[in-house]
Amino acid sequence: MERGEIISSQVVKLTVLGSGTCVPTKKRGSSGYLLSTDTSSVLFDCGNGTVWKLEKIGVDYLKIDNVFITHFHPDHTSDLIPLLFATRHPYGKKREKPLGIWGPEGFFEFIEKLREPYGEWLRPELVEIHETGKKKQNIGGLEIKTFKTLHTENSIGYMIYVSGKKIVYTGDTGYFPGLRKLAKRADIFVTECALPDSEKMTVHMTPSDIANITKRNNPSKIVLSHLYPSMDGKDLPEEIKTISGNGETEIIVAEDLMEIVV
Numbered sequence: 001m002e003r004g005e006i007i008s009s010q011v012v013k014l015t016v017l018g019s020g021t022c023v024p025t026k027k028r029g030s031s032g033y034l035l036s037t038d039t040s041s042v043l044f045d046c047g048n049g050t051v052w053k054l055e056k057i058g059v060d061y062l063k064i065d066n067v068f069i070t071h072f073h074p075d076h077t078s079d080l081i082p083l084l085f086a087t088r089h090p091y092g093k094k095r096e097k098p099l100g101i102w103g104p105e106g107f108f109e110f111i112e113k114l115r116e117p118y119g120e121w122l123r124p125e126l127v128e129i130h131e132t133g134k135k136k137q138n139i140g141g142l143e144i145k146t147f148k149t150l151h152t153e154n155s156i157g158y159m160i161y162v163s164g165k166k167i168v169y170t171g172d173t174g175y176f177p178g179l180r181k182l183a184k185r186a187d188i189f190v191t192e193c194a195l196p197d198s199e200k201m202t203v204h205m206t207p208s209d210i211a212n213i214t215k216r217n218n219p220s221k222i223v224l225s226h227l228y229p230s231m232d233g234k235d236l237p238e239e240i241k242t243i244s245g246n247g248e249t250e251i252i253v254a255e256d257l258m259e260i261v262v
């Protein structure tokens with residue numbers, strides 16, 4: 001994969017809106033990430049609480065250009081309902097440009113089924129639903145390529161190239177060897193690290209899996225997210241560095257409302 005063409009040097013900022021899972025805790029809400037550049041604001045996943053948190057950090061939800069969904073689990077999709085409803089009834093405000101909502105194969109059907117009980121409430125104007133497909137695409141100034149993940153039948157992750165930066169978001173996934181190549185020279189590798197090694201599952205990752213990814217393919221920054229409550233109170237960066245022997249990659253444990261600039 002070639003790096004995207006550098007259009008201009010601009011600030012690329014990732015804001016973690018939800019670093020948790022389906023289990024709500026005081027510290028962590030469900031998955032949601034805001035990627036902002038000088039020219040666009042996009043969301044990756046839209047779990048419960050995402051839209052409200054946008055308002056909390058002063059980002060107008062009507063200014064979001066695109067939303068990219070990794071899979072259909074409720075902790076990644078449930079705030080699409082308030083997002084669409086609030087777009088239809090924005091209370092004195094107005095959406096002025098189209099909102100693209102993208103998801104994996106089966107997404108058209110998923111949205112149509114959501115609209116069965118909610119009907120017109122989930123049919124605001126200026127909203128376009130898309131399935132991402134497999135080809136690299138330029139979407140609102142970002143080069144986007146998806147990859148299959150090991151989680152559900154249709155689950156995907158996203159590789160984003162913008163302003164010469166490579167950002168990878170795994171969504172939920174178990175470990176598979178292709179993740180090492182995906183992480184190579186990433187400026188930010190946002191990965192799920194859901195559970196401790198003692199609770200290993202095939203569809204989620206643990207610190208040993210992350211160490212396997214970072215061993216030889218150093219991303220500059222790795223952001224550990226989608227953390228179940230049993231991950232709190234652990235020194236995850238130290239644990240991963242000890243297993244991998246790689247002390248170069250900066251390992252950040254995500255927190256809700258944390259901002260990372262590249």
Ligand SMILES: [Zn+2]
Binds near residue numbers: 075076
């Ligand atoms: Zn999840």
Ligand SMILES: [Zn+2]
Binds near residue numbers: 071073151172
């Ligand atoms: Zn999931």
